[in-house]
Amino acid sequence: MSLNPADTGFVDHLRAQLPDDVLRPPEPRYLEEPRGRYHGQAGAIGLPRCTEDVATLVRAAHAAHVPVVPYGGGTGLVGGQIMGGDGPAPLVISLERMTGLRGVYPQENVLCVEAGMILADVQKAAEDSDRLFPLSLAAEGTARIGGTLATNAGGVNVLRYGNARDLCLGLEAVLPTGEIWHGLSRLRKDNTGYDLRNLLVGAEGTLGIITAAALKLSPIPAKQGTAILTVASPAAAIDLLAIARGQLGETISAFELIHRQGLEFLRETLSDLRLPFADLPEWCVLIDLGLSEGRSPEEALSRLFETALEAGLSQDGVIAQSEAQRQALWSVREHIPEGNRLIGSVSSHDISIPISRIPDFILEGGKRLAVLGDMRINCFGHLGDGNLHYNVFPANGRDRSAYEHLRDDIKRTVHDLTHEFDGSVSAEHGVGRLKVADLGHYGDPVKLAVMRVIKQALDPHGIMNPGAVVPVAN
The missing domain is CATH 3.30.43.10 (Uridine Diphospho-n-acetylenolpyruvylglucosamine Reductase, domain 2)
Structure with missing residues (x-):
């Protein structure tokens, strides 16, 4: 129409x-x-x-x-x-303008807010009630909660707390006809038909506009700890993750994989940023814990490092001994995207791979891209949930303009390989308009057909964010 x-x-x-x-x-x-x-x-x-x-x-x-x-x-x-x-x-x-706090229910671990509230303000509202809203993103100072829900954003704490979808109990939304759906429920159990909440979360505004949300809170961990440990390879990192889960269970908030290339970019572009290692390791992992009162994160992380050392998985590491040191370690991880931006990527990819297949994916990806030309790859991300940021850069001393003719080939190579490895070409950033063609190419035909039926049923005139998410049928 x-x-x-x-x-x-x-x-x-x-x-x-x-x-x-x-x-x-x-x-x-x-x-x-x-x-x-x-x-x-x-x-x-x-x-x-x-x-x-x-x-x-x-x-x-x-x-x-x-x-x-x-x-x-x-x-x-x-x-x-x-x-x-x-x-x-x-x-x-x-x-x-819709930044209101609709209600705080500490005993229920629930916070109700309007969709325009900035994510950092949502976190602060939870903190004011001695609770934690764990969704944490690099853009949390400007991202708004409605948008993070509409894109089902992830961030660094997905391993423990889940994506935005997992942190939402109910929604208020305006549907494409202008009708208001009053679904701002605080219930944990409500089996009364189709789950409209989960239909709108991740729909990127194509099925309606989220206007308010009931969000799930958690207790603030009494003790937090952070360590960065070297690992010989991504395979060693996965083995270390298994050991960490065995020793520490659900107390692991984040388990981030970092490659030497990202640290070299930081050294090159942000020289004032203090790196944890003088001799940069090929690979390392950043581990974050949240423990209950009476438990020492430093002791827990020391025990993990000793186990990793004995198993030959890690040879060096830094365990934060204060909150300032903890923030300094996190600052390294949080500045990697800025280092990437300052270098200037040729092609960036937000993908997810089954965790056990990540080492083979990284190895094969390097081989296939080498066929196209001399490039640098900065592969980093949320190893605990399989989300990799796989970014390709010009060779040292070359400008990315020299690679413009290869951009589409690079993207296709990475996405083809992701599909071969049973992964997803959109992990936490959504589909938007950038990846609509990718969804049409790699997506399951039955799923795409059902998406089109849902879109037509709820938005018969096709007015809601046209051109985003839903591929046009061939």
Whole structure:
């Protein structure tokens, strides 16, 4: 079905139904994304203050067949928040004004917030009630909780606490017709039919706009500890992960794999950042623990290192002895994306691989890319859940412009290999518009057909974030 632009007539019609400050002309900040790959357009920007405002905006768009692009913090890396210039100018709806705290229930370990609240503020609201909201991302200072739920964001604590989907109990949302779904449930058990919450989480705004969420909290660990240990190889890292799980169980919050190349990039671009090793290891892992009162994370990590040393899995390591040292170790991991950005990648990939197959994947990936040319690979990420950031860079001393003709071949090589290894070409960043063709190419045909049926049933006019997530049928 054809769509119409959010033109002057449409906007004027809407103004009569809304407070004066809800609609604004387009601004550049809503039409850009962090990597600069997509440049969007808009007929107007909607800045609702409440769920009813959102419903009014979407209801009008549904009636007029005007496309709607939901906008959270704008931190997405796959173009889901940007609609390009090859279609009618959309109505962009930003929830940045909807930052209210709907309720805190410490005894239930539940926090209810509006979708525009910044993730760091959600964490602070939980902390103020002596609770932990464990979703943690590099962009948590600007990402908004509605967007993190819409993309089912992951981050560093997935190993213990799960993705955004696992941290959501209920939702309030405006559906594509403008109807409000009042599903802001705090229940842990509710078997009353189809799970609309999990349908909207991860849908990237293609099935509706999340306006509020009931979030699952956890106790704040009484003791936290961090260590970075060298490992000989990714296989050794996986063996160490198994030992760590045996000794420490569910107290492991994060288990991050770091390659020498990432540390070399940090040394080259961020020379003031203190690295934990003078002689950079080929591989290392960052381990984070959260323990109950009466247990020492330093002792637990020392015991783990001794076991790893005896097993020949690790030869060196640093165990934080204070919170300052702990933060310094985490700073190394958190700055790796910045080091990558300063070097400038040719092609970056957010993938997941079955954990036991990661060593073979890394080995085979290096071989296949070497056939294409001389490149540097920085492979790092969340080993505990199989999510790798597999990024390809120019050879030392060469500019990435010399590799532009290889970008598509590199991406295809990495994604083909990921598919061969039963992995996913979209681990934690979502599909957006960047990976729609990949989903169509690698996705299961039956799943894609069902996705299209669901999209058509809930959004018959196709107004919600058109061009994102759902591949067009061949």
